[in-house]
Amino acid sequence: MNPIAEYAIALLLLVGGFFTLVGAIGLARLPDFYTRLHGPTKATTVGVGAIVLSSVIYFSSKGQGVGVAEVLITVFLFLTAPVSANIMAKAAMHIGVPTTDSTRGNTWDQ
Amino acid sequence: MITIALYITIAMVVLATVLNVYRLIKGPDAPDRVLALDTLYINAIALIVLLGITLGTRLYLESALLIAVMGFVGTVAMAKYLKRGSVID
Amino acid sequence: MLDRLSFPQPYLSLILFAVWQFLSDGISGASVVLGLVLAWMIPQLTRGFWPDPPFFARPWKLPPYLLIVLYDILVASVSVARLILSGREPKPILVSYPLELTHPLAISMLASTISLTPGTVSADVSDDRTLLLIHALDAESDDEVxxxxxxxxxxxxxxxFQ
Incomplete structure (x- = not known):
């Protein structure tokens, strides 16, 4: 296999794993629901995107063709992450999940 | 080199999964658990893709795609249930 | 009658057709025919859920916008990662953002962009579509956001859009 592709795959894998882990640490560590929402929507989406991209490079450098399923997975994750974050935030505000004391501003519910 | 990177990445994603399960068990509110499940399915996609690279096959990608679609629908359905008390209205 | 044979959502039909070609692994006669059938049938069956037709005044501005957003997503993840790993407490703020956009598609694109980019998640739109509630993870004041x-x-x- 071409060494540049090999470096790229290894780097993307490590970056992907790192961001996935950071998203999960954020989910476990941050103080309230609304701040926890930030970890998975950004870090985890990018992390999984990087891992899927490394899979695209891996299989195309092995001569198995460019994977369209991978591209669809990435596009789908990036399209759905904000929608699910938004709907979960709405549900949380409706139930009245409290914010941490350091939060300025108020939630609404209509 | 790819093999080493692959094992390190799998370890990191598994650790991430464990942290998500911690949040799933601890809660404290229902939306936190929905969020933990949402993150869990995204991590499952990552694990399936990594498994595919480890075994050198692209067969598993179809299932990753299905999990991506179904996981999103599941998250929306649960959030909607929390908000309205019913999924379809 | 003719209305029933048309494509009420041209962009949606185009996307459905393209996605079907991707899913069926290789373009063949069968996938093109089935793709056309799906691109016609799905918008027709769901037309009740799409009250306003999509409208782009300048559609060619979309790709550069997507590139900017993609770049910001990468920057955003790094800044969120730094905050999470630094161990300091974040300074969250809830901001009511007065919208200048009026088209529902434009508002939903803005809300999605906000959710994916630096330290902000859009939480809700007011019923009259004039305010957007944004949760920022780490910001000094609402004017900044x-x-x-x-x-x-x-x-x-x-x-x-205009």
Missing amino acids: INAIRTRYEARLREM
């Missing part, structure tokens, strides 16, 4: 979004994203979306 509002100005950043106004100049970087909303101005570009307004050019695209």
